[in-house]
Amino acid sequence: MLIGASKARSGNYRIxxxxxxxxxxxxxxxxxxxxxxxxxxxxxxxxxxxxxxEILEHFNQSYDKLGLKHAPVTLVLGLGYYQTIAVDRPDVPEQDIAASLAFQLGDLTDLAPENMVTDYYELAYQPSGQNKVMAVAGNKQELSDWVQAIVDAGWEPEIITISELELRKLHPHSARARLCVYPLERGYLVQIYHQGKLCFSRALSGQAAITDYSKEEIELGALEPLATELQRSMDYYESQLRQAPVKEIMVAISHAQLDSVCGALSDLLAVSVERFNYEDWMNELCEGDFSDLAAFAAAKQEPSTADEAGADKEQDA
Structure with missing residues (x-):
């Protein structure tokens, strides 16, 4: 539990x-x-x-003095609470795409159409000749239970979003593509960003955890399986999406030998590999192991057009 020193009781809180x-x-x-x-x-x-x-009631009681009643809530779903599938764009008006996806996904998920909540997003680039959207499907009853629990806690559900989309906000708008590796509850998430947009997202659910590797094991090649998956992701971005090669990798993984991890991956992939750093405003109360990054990302506003233009000029310089 991490609690800040603020004594403010304005009630102007967000969850x-x-x-x-x-x-x-x-x-x-x-x-x-x-x-x-x-x-x-x-x-x-x-x-x-x-x-x-019970969890939300416990939180409510623990922080009762803050006066969180009616606080707006953003619920960020981890990968275990939704499925993402690339499907052909439905031939319907844009405002009807999300609703139409339940029937299209019937044979592609383990959820019946009537039990789905569906939405979609679009990646920045597509392979030549394709016109797909990324369909997102969640369990309607499961999500309804969480929304009701939020209401019962006296809070106000405002937004339901997914971690894959929120993490993008942690990275600057840049003319150079960046790959970032994040921890999942099982495995890792690989994403590639360019010009402030999400271009590629892939869960490595079967990838063995690297957190316990010693420096000696790392030097002997223990990271080769992970490096192979990262290379495949970069190859897809370059060849299938026809983009310039990725030259920068950020590692948001907690490891006692993180410098060795970055160095080994850089040697294996021949690109710059650096550790991900929390932003200054996050540092006081961050966990430090990157398990809270999706929540911090959801707290950030979308960068303005002016901010993006400024970042581009700095990058070009």
Whole structure:
């Protein structure tokens, strides 16, 4: 549990709930005049199928003095709570695409159409000749239970989003493509960004954890399986999406020998590999192991057009 020193009782709070299959994370943010909020609470609790309401009630009691009643809530779903599938763009008006996807996904997921909540997003680039969208399907009853639990806690559900889309906001708008590796509850998530947009997203659910590798094991090639998967991702971005090669990798993985990890991956992939760093406003109350990145990302506003233009000029310089 991490609690900030703020004594403010303005009631001007916002809540981020980052939902994983094993853990629910709570961020409480206080709005400021600046674009970046003040982080007041960063807490987490184990999740089971039967304790949805109990977790939120525990949080409510723990931080009762903050006066969180009616606070708006953003619920960030981890990969275990939704499925993402690339499908041909439905031949319907844009405003009807999300609703039409349930029937298109009937044979592609383990959910019946009537039990789905569906939406979609689009990646920045597509392979030649394709016109696809990334369909997102969640369990309607499961999500309804969480929304009801939020309401029962006296909070106000405002947004349901997914971690894959939120993480993009942690990276600057840049003319150079960047690949980032994040931890999942099982495996890793690989994403590639360019010009402030998500271009590629892939979960390495079968990838063995590297957190316990010693420096000696790393030097002897223990990271080769991970490097192979990263190379495949970069090859797809370059050849199938017809983009310039990725020259920068960020590693958001907690490891006692992170410098050795970055060095070994750089040698194996022949690209610059650096550790991901929390932004200054996150540092006081961050976990430090990157398990809370999706929640912090959801707390950020989308960069303005002016900010993006400025970042591009800095990059070009």
């Amino acid at each position: 981020i709930l980052q939902l994983g299959k094993k853990e629910l994370r709570l961020l409480v943010l206080r709005h400021r005049q600046a674009d970046l909020p003040e982080v007041v609470v960063n807490d987490s609790s184990e999740v089971s199928q039967t304790n949805t309401s």
